[in-house]
Amino acid sequence: MQTTVKLSRTYHAGVENKAFDTITLREPTFADTHMSGLGKPQEFQPGPRGTNMLVSYPDVVDAYAQRLIVEPGYEYISRISALDALALERAICSFFLHTEQSGTPPTGSSSNSVSAATTSNE
Numbered sequence: 001m002q003t004t005v006k007l008s009r010t011y012h013a014g015v016e017n018k019a020f021d022t023i024t025l026r027e028p029t030f031a032d033t034h035m036s037g038l039g040k041p042q043e044f045q046p047g048p049r050g051t052n053m054l055v056s057y058p059d060v061v062d063a064y065a066q067r068l069i070v071e072p073g074y075e076y077i078s079r080i081s082a083l084d085a086l087a088l089e090r091a092i093c094s095f096f097l098h099t100e101q102s103g104t105p106p107t108g109s110s111s112n113s114v115s116a117a118t119t120s121n122e
Helices: 029-037 058-067 084-092 110-119
Strands: 002-013 018-026 044-045 054-056 067-069
Touching: 002 084, 018 084, 029 058, 058 067, 058 084
Parallel strands: none
Antiparallel strands: 002 018, 018 067, 044 054
16 A cells, blocks of 8 residues: 655655655555554653643654655655645654554453354364
8 A cells, every 4th residue: 555645846856856746655564664664653642631742753744754654755855845745744644543442442451352253262
């Protein structure tokens, strides 16, 4: 799976003056997320008054950009605007968002779902 980030304008970069107005990313793999030790590019942390804050790690986002950019190539993106850089960050982080509401079984206990799955397979 690939994702394309539409940029706010056309950029020209490199000695060949390559023109691009999109950045194409490939989906991260287990090797990218775990074997490399990169982990998630953002996470929730406790905030003031019991709220949670979403914290992004620019160095991890950049490490994923180096691995995931298919086109135009990581070496071409150094001069994109801050606005486009934020769009790229959102696209990279979106690979790590859960589409399900919750990973918790309806009973609230993972052991119940495991035993139910074991029982139904016997």
